[in-house]
Amino acid sequence: MKCAFCSKAIEEGTGMMVVDRNGKLLPFDSTKCEKNMLKLNRDSRDFKWANNQSGRK
Secondary structure (H helix, E strand, O other), X not given: OEOOOOOOEOOOOOOXXXXXXXXXXXXXXXXXXXXXXXXXXXXXXXXXXXXXXXXXX
16 A cells, blocks of 8 residues: 555555545555645645655656
8 A cells, every 4th residue: 555645655554544525545654644635735746755656747
């Protein structure tokens, strides 16, 4: 499974899962990623540490 923000691989039994309002599961590897995506509404493309491989330019 991969982190919803930074796309890093998450080992089984670690990280946290957040359920969005529409029922979508969002796996996160750290609270740093969770806060940046949900609370601060940031885009992972803007951060070098979040090497998101989503294919967007």
